[in-house]
Amino acid sequence: MNSDKIPDIIIGRLPIYLRALQRMADSGLKTTSSQELGELVGVSAAQIRKDISQFGEFGKQGTGYSITYLLEKLREILKVNRIWDVALIGAGDMGHALANYQGFANRGFKIVMVFDSDKEKIGQKIGDFTIEDVAHIVEKIKAADVKIAMLTVPASAAQNVTEKLVQAGIKGILNYAPITLNMPNHVKVQYIDPVTHLQRMTYYL
Amino acid sequence: MNSDKIPDIIIGRLPIYLRALQRMADSGLKTTSSQELGELVGVSAAQIRKDISQFGEFGKQGTGYSITYLLEKLREILKVNRIWDVALIGAGDMGHALANYQGFANRGFKIVMVFDSDKEKIGQKIGDFTIEDVAHIVEKIKAADVKIAMLTVPASAAQNVTEKLVQAGIKGILNYAPITLNMPNHVKVQYIDPVTHLQRMTYYL
Numbered sequence: 470m471n472s473d474k475i476p477d478i479i480i481g482r483l484p485i486y487l488r489a490l491q492r493m494a495d496s497g498l499k500t501t502s503s504q505e506l507g508e509l510v511g512v513s514a515a516q517i518r519k520d521i522s523q524f525g526e527f528g529k530q531g532t533g534y535s536i537t538y539l540l541e542k543l544r545e546i547l548k549v550n551r552i553w554d555v556a557l558i559g560a561g562d563m564g565h566a567l568a569n570y571q572g573f574a575n576r577g578f579k580i581v582m583v584f585d586s587d588k589e590k591i592g593q594k595i596g597d598f599t600i601e602d603v604a605h606i607v608e609k610i611k612a613a614d615v616k617i618a619m620l621t622v623p624a625s626a627a628q629n630v631t632e633k634l635v636q637a638g639i640k641g642i643l644n645y646a647p648i649t650l651n652m653p654n655h656v657k658v659q660y661i662d663p664v665t666h667l668q669r670m671t672y673y674l
Numbered sequence: 675m676n677s678d679k680i681p682d683i684i685i686g687r688l689p690i691y692l693r694a695l696q697r698m699a700d701s702g703l704k705t706t707s708s709q710e711l712g713e714l715v716g717v718s719a720a721q722i723r724k725d726i727s728q729f730g731e732f733g734k735q736g737t738g739y740s741i742t743y744l745l746e747k748l749r750e751i752l753k754v755n756r757i758w759d760v761a762l763i764g765a766g767d768m769g770h771a772l773a774n775y776q777g778f779a780n781r782g783f784k785i786v787m788v789f790d791s792d793k794e795k796i797g798q799k800i801g802d803f804t805i806e807d808v809a810h811i812v813e814k815i816k817a818a819d820v821k822i823a824m825l826t827v828p829a830s831a832a833q834n835v836t837e838k839l840v841q842a843g844i845k846g847i848l849n850y851a852p853i854t855l856n857m858p859n860h861v862k863v864q865y866i867d868p869v870t871h872l873q874r875m876t877y878y879l
Contacts, residue, residue, distance in 0.1 A: 566766075
């Protein structure tokens, strides 16, 4: 396995496979096939076999995949066979929704700190967390050795906060602010903007 | 222009260009270059020229692009030179965040109805809307001729609601439920699941 060579588009499908396999496991299934998994996630069986074979031989011809084993392998590949602490920056409506989101449990992530710049919000509770002053973000994140951040600040503040996150040693940012961030190559970013997703659909309507 | 032939990956970049051009326009800029736009969105100048040229000749060599003209053309291509009414299904934390989200304005979308199945929520207000009973979703959406839906229901309810949305004539679904939906080919879907985005980054850490 040479992870440098695996196209990002394949990496992007693995979390979808993982999610579907987890649902199969939750419903008591023990084995699956590339056909069955493919139908669940809307990808061809051949593509699934090809994607998974990039990382080794995880299935047996004729008997399919052990769900538990494949889950374990995918978690290992995606490095979510551990819990990543996450810093949430922005305690607005979206920040609240994420702080209360139940979907992180058992999927590798846990919010451990929440920041905002609004003096009225600092010190208030959001879910289980006390909102901290974004002015202290660099030292707090460094001290806690957090590597992942979710950004739900307004677009106008996002680049400035990003620079502090990079300075604090953050290596991955999930950005909800509707703006493309400028950051060093060694920091990964993923974007969630409902409007760009909607516009991608209306093209076809 | 033959829209059938344009790869989906290009379509996926157009909303990002549109967003960046809108920010340029908001800050008073009149013209831009593929170089400048590329730096803002993290795409090479050559790729931008190639993407945009799929739809015609919108820039002049040496003088670059008129921002207003390119905005107008991109809105036309993405069919967001109009306002699409959107039905929101699920009035939980994420539904609240979306109902209150200011980022839809001037970008082509407007939430016009909100549904939930929880008897305690039905009749309550969320932002400017009264939450309606999901039991009436098919007739309400048909009557209002809404074509786009955002789904923020639990994963366990998502497939069932999707079938009702398809029946109601919905043509595009933005799905926040952490599950792959099974639906007819003529209905478009886009997925927003923070965990799959996070897992796509941890692979590289």
